[in-house]
Amino acid sequence: MIYFLIPVFNEEENIETLISGLDSAAKEIKENYRIIFVNDGSSDGTPEIIRQKMESFPVDMVENLVNEGAGASFENGFKHFIKISKSEDIVVTIEGDNTSDLGILPKMLDEIRNGKDFVLASCYAKGGRLKNCPFKRRFYSKAANLLCMILFQVPGARTYSSFYRAFSQKTISEIYRKFDHPVITEKGFVCMVELLLKLHKSGFTFSEVPATLFFHKRKGFSKLIVNSTIKAYLGLFLKFLVLRRSFSQKDDK
Numbered sequence: 001m002i003y004f005l006i007p008v009f010n011e012e013e014n015i016e017t018l019i020s021g022l023d024s025a026a027k028e029i030k031e032n033y034r035i036i037f038v039n040d041g042s043s044d045g046t047p048e049i050i051r052q053k054m055e056s057f058p059v060d061m062v063e064n065l066v067n068e069g070a071g072a073s074f075e076n077g078f079k080h081f082i083k084i085s086k087s088e089d090i091v092v093t094i095e096g097d098n099t100s101d102l103g104i105l106p107k108m109l110d111e112i113r114n115g116k117d118f119v120l121a122s123c124y125a126k127g128g129r130l131k132n133c134p135f136k137r138r139f140y141s142k143a144a145n146l147l148c149m150i151l152f153q154v155p156g157a158r159t160y161s162s163f164y165r166a167f168s169q170k171t172i173s174e175i176y177r178k179f180d181h182p183v184i185t186e187k188g189f190v191c192m193v194e195l196l197l198k199l200h201k202s203g204f205t206f207s208e209v210p211a212t213l214f215f216h217k218r219k220g221f222s223k224l225i226v227n228s229t230i231k232a233y234l235g236l237f238l239k240f241l242v243l244r245r246s247f248s249q250k251d252d253k
Helices: 015-028 046-053 070-084 102-113 135-152 169-178 191-201 226-252
Strands: 002-008 033-040 059-064 090-093 118-122 129-131 165-168 206-210 212-214
Touching (some): 015 046, 033 046, 033 070, 046 059, 059 070, 070 169, 070 191, 090 102, 102 206, 165 169
Parallel strands (some): 002 033, 002 090, 118 206, 129 212
């Protein structure tokens, strides 16, 4: 079974197209699937549309009563996945705005089934690209990614913050057993950088699959707030230094 885990905040313009696209992609590769939406306190029609779709599609909805950010949404979504999944299942995290490249889904699943613990869909890997991306957003995206590569230096990682990833059930279960506090503590988009660092430092293996990010498919506005995101990256770097020391101390014992 493939689970799609998707945090959403005010995505009423994108939900129906997203569900239809995931349904078509799963049927094309003959995979049973379930969609887990985490509604992050949306103030538009997002939760109502999801409830309507639950009558026709295999959809669950986890609700944050107030807007808590992407980090809390993934944290709550992963915990829900752990409760309902089996050891052979795979969870695919994905953006809620239709910008993700579903054409690479079979490759991502193959990588997991061939032994990788998790897979990154990367527009910065060789063969990946940003399509119809405004110059300003392209600049911020590349700058943030370069900053991550300099600060965090995860070998083999050319993308750090993308939501689009695949994880084995074992990987998610084990990382949540390893940490006796929330695995994801960052609230904003940098939460996926935090998760990548913790998985890497815990010894999980990964690969990257080249992906295209389709900016023109998004309806509505991006939820990215540049200044606060940059501050979050720098804050995470300081936390990561502490985390790295704690891992080193454990290794020395």
